[in-house]
Amino acid sequence: MPRKKMKQKIDINSNYASKYGFNVTSTPVFKAQKGLTEEIVRQISQMKNEPKWMLDFRLRAYKIFREKPTPTWGGDLSKIDYDDIYYYLKPSNQEEKTWADVPDKIKETFDRLGIPQAEKEYLAGVKAQFDSEVIYGNLREELQEQGVIFLGTDDALKKFPHFFEEYFGKVIPPNDNKFAALNSAVWSGGSFVYIPKGVHVTRPLQAYFRINAQNMGQFERTLIIADEGSYASYIEGCTASTYSTNSLHSAVVEVIVKPGARFRYTTIQNWYTNVYNLVTKRAKVEKDANMEWLDCNLGSLLTMKFPSCYLVGENAHGEVLSIAYASKGQHQDAGAKMVHIAPNTTSTIISKSISAHGGRTSYRGLVAVTPSAKNAKSRVECDALILDHDSRSDTYPTMKINEPSANIEHEATVSKIGEEKLFYLMSRGLTETEAMSLIVSGFIEPIVKELPLEYALELNRLIELEMEGSVG
Amino acid sequence: MKTQLVMLNENTEIKVTEDTQFVLQFPSVAQGAKYSLNLIFEKQGVSGEILCAYALTAGQELNLTTLSTHKAPNTSCLTQIKGALYTGSKSNYTGKIIIEKPAQQTTAFLDQAVLVLGEDTNNISQPILEIEADDVKASHGSTTGRVNEDQVYYLMSRCLSRDESQAIIVEGFFESLINKIEDTSVAAVARSAIR
Numbered sequence: 001m002p003r004k005k006m007k008q009k010i011d012i013n014s015n016y017a018s019k020y021g022f023n024v025t026s027t028p029v030f031k032a033q034k035g036l037t038e039e040i041v042r043q044i045s046q047m048k049n050e051p052k053w054m055l056d057f058r059l060r061a062y063k064i065f066r067e068k069p070t071p072t073w074g075g076d077l078s079k080i081d082y083d084d085i086y087y088y089l090k091p092s093n094q095e096e097k098t099w100a101d102v103p104d105k106i107k108e109t110f111d112r113l114g115i116p117q118a119e120k121e122y123l124a125g126v127k128a129q130f131d132s133e134v135i136y137g138n139l140r141e142e143l144q145e146q147g148v149i150f151l152g153t154d155d156a157l158k159k160f161p162h163f164f165e166e167y168f169g170k171v172i173p174p175n176d177n178k179f180a181a182l183n184s185a186v187w188s189g190g191s192f193v194y195i196p197k198g199v200h201v202t203r204p205l206q207a208y209f210r211i212n213a214q215n216m217g218q219f220e221r222t223l224i225i226a227d228e229g230s231y232a233s234y235i236e237g238c239t240a241s242t243y244s245t246n247s248l249h250s251a252v253v254e255v256i257v258k259p260g261a262r263f264r265y266t267t268i269q270n271w272y273t274n275v276y277n278l279v280t281k282r283a284k285v286e287k288d289a290n291m292e293w294l295d296c297n298l299g300s301l302l303t304m305k306f307p308s309c310y311l312v313g314e315n316a317h318g319e320v321l322s323i324a325y326a327s328k329g330q331h332q333d334a335g336a337k338m339v340h341i342a343p344n345t346t347s348t349i350i351s352k353s354i355s356a357h358g359g360r361t362s363y364r365g366l367v368a369v370t371p372s373a374k375n376a377k378s379r380v381e382c383d384a385l386i387l388d389h390d391s392r393s394d395t396y397p398t399m400k401i402n403e404p405s406a407n408i409e410h411e412a413t414v415s416k417i418g419e420e421k422l423f424y425l426m427s428r429g430l431t432e433t434e435a436m437s438l439i440v441s442g443f444i445e446p447i448v449k450e451l452p453l454e455y456a457l458e459l460n461r462l463i464e465l466e467m468e469g470s471v472g
Numbered sequence: 473m474k475t476q477l478v479m480l481n482e483n484t485e486i487k488v489t490e491d492t493q494f495v496l497q498f499p500s501v502a503q504g505a506k507y508s509l510n511l512i513f514e515k516q517g518v519s520g521e522i523l524c525a526y527a528l529t530a531g532q533e534l535n536l537t538t539l540s541t542h543k544a545p546n547t548s549c550l551t552q553i554k555g556a557l558y559t560g561s562k563s564n565y566t567g568k569i570i571i572e573k574p575a576q577q578t579t580a581f582l583d584q585a586v587l588v589l590g591e592d593t594n595n596i597s598q599p600i601l602e603i604e605a606d607d608v609k610a611s612h613g614s615t616t617g618r619v620n621e622d623q624v625y626y627l628m629s630r631c632l633s634r635d636e637s638q639a640i641i642v643e644g645f646f647e648s649l650i651n652k653i654e655d656t657s658v659a660a661v662a663r664s665a666i667r
Contacts, residue, residue: 384601386603386606389573389607392603395599395601395612396600397599397600398596398597399596399597399598399614401586401594401595401597402595404557405588405618406588406617407616407617407618408597408614409613409615410614411611411613412599412601412612413611414603414608416608
């Protein structure tokens with residue numbers, strides 16, 4: 001088959017500029033100066049009217065951020081100019097309860113992204129963050145009555161300080177890595193979720209993060225507590241306006257899954273290809289609890305993100321399912337970490353990556369089994385598809401097993417779309433495009449089938465449309 | 473295929489010029505022992521195999537890195553590493569496959585298995601793929617685990633003791649690798665190294 005033709009086929013975000021890349025001229029009510037100084041950190045804390053301990057936490061984190069060197073592994077971080085970024089930009093004065101109260105320009109953005117529509121149809125609650133602050137939030141009444149809390153993190157800090165004193169910064173301390181320190185110093189926005197004992201929230205909670213301003217840094221901070229025996233799922237989506245200069249997104253997400261609880265965290269990351277996406281996500285999984293990370297990385301310039309589960313209670317289970325797609329100029333350095341600390345803990349990592357048009361995908365993962373984790377089991381599966389000869393794929397898994405009774409499996413493959421498979425499908429009357437689209441859909445199917453229906457359809461449709469449109 | 477016994481040092485580098493199996497041996501597996509092999513495929517169409525079986529007992533340690541670097545088209549490499557860890561031993565293995573852009577139609581496979589037979593063992597496995605060419609097949613698999621209890625049970629139900637059963641399973645674990653060695657005298661050397 002001619003290689004040239006294949007090259008054009010899959011380009012998931014070719015219509016990004018018109019679909020997500022627009023920007024609105026919203027006038028922020030406050031914009032901090034460019035660059036990061038101790039003064040800016042104090043200013044953010046003061047504007048938010050925070051307790052003293054939080055300011056101290058921020059200042060301590062700021063110091064750590066300054067001291068820690070930039071990581072030299074993974075993607076190229078040397079081009080980030082920390083002085084050319086706005087660290088805090090307040091788009092409106094408060095979080096609104098109805099879309100009608102949201103300032104028009106901001107509302108227009110979320111309308112175009114289809115958020116209010118989705119909320120009406122299938123979500124249990126929504127948070128929308130515009131640059132640095134959450135501008136809209138709502139939660140269905142019956143859930144409020146059951147004691148579910150779904151608030152912007154800033155708001156929650158005021159209303160439920162005891163949760164923060166107990167859990168904030170405990171799963172991911174500021175000295176964990178340079179970007180966790182940066183987030184801890186300048187965090188703003190994000191979601192706080194508390195699911196009370198035994199409560200099952202069947203519809204997903206959703207947060208949508210939008211970067212609208214140029215040279216913006218978004219540092220949302222999410223804290224989730226799923227109490228004993230509860231169940232809930234959370235979806236986050238992210239997009240950004242199209243600019244030629246770079247933005248930085250560095251979030252910290254801490255999840256605590258208490259005994260017997262189950263939590264699923266889904267990310268559809270579709271930043272514009274000017275965004276550095278350097279995120280730390282970690283869950284502490286207690287006895288008989290279950291944590292699932294469903295991680296889809298389609299956008300950004302460089303993503304370095306390794307959602308992890310610390311399996312600290314007996315019989316805890318952790319799972320990461322991830323899809324990465326890298327196109328021209330993109331590098332997706334994504335993966336997962338599973339740390340087995342308690343006996344009979346199990347984990348699964350399934351990663352699928354596609355690189356096209358000169359993109360690069362890397363899987364980087366860690367499975368660690370400490371001597372206290374008797375009979376731990378882990379299975380890792382990573383598959384990569386390379387769609388043309390300009391693209392690249394790497395696999396860097398590490399397994400550290402210090403307990404003899406552990407059972408650990410790792411498997412990885414890298415290949416192009418098999419000619420035999422194409423030939424077979426075409427001999428059944430499919431066109432080449434249909435055949436390729438079917439194979440790619442089949443390749444990512446194990447993960448797509450776990451996505452909420454609306455997202456799964458969207459992802460499948462994107463792949464099919466792009467393939468159809470390009471071959472003609 | 474030619475068979476070649478390779479006594480590794482810290483920085484062994486071999487260019488593959490004809491189809492060859494390389495059977496790895498170590499001068500010592502005392503604490504801190506560190507070895508590496510870089511197998512370079514610069515000649516079109518050659519195939520290589522890296523075969524290594526080792527058993528470590530109390531106080532022994534092996535730090536091993538193998539690399540297959542594919543620079544020319546149409547080369548193939550199979551890496552198979554099997555290790556048994558008895559009480560108090562340490563193993564640290566990095567197995568890397570690098571396929572550079574010109575090396576289209578390369579097939580590379582790496583298979584590493586660690587059988588844990590004792591207590592207080594440490595094992596680190598790091599299989600790595602770096603693939604820049606698209607028309608290739610590259611994969612790796614790595615497992616760490618104990619002897620399968622079902623297999624032990626089966627053998628014990630045939631009147632073997634637990635120790636005898638385990639010994640047979642361990643032998644079978646290694647034989648699948650040693651059977652690949654085409655030269656019988658080299659196979660004998662490899663077999664004696666795991667006894």
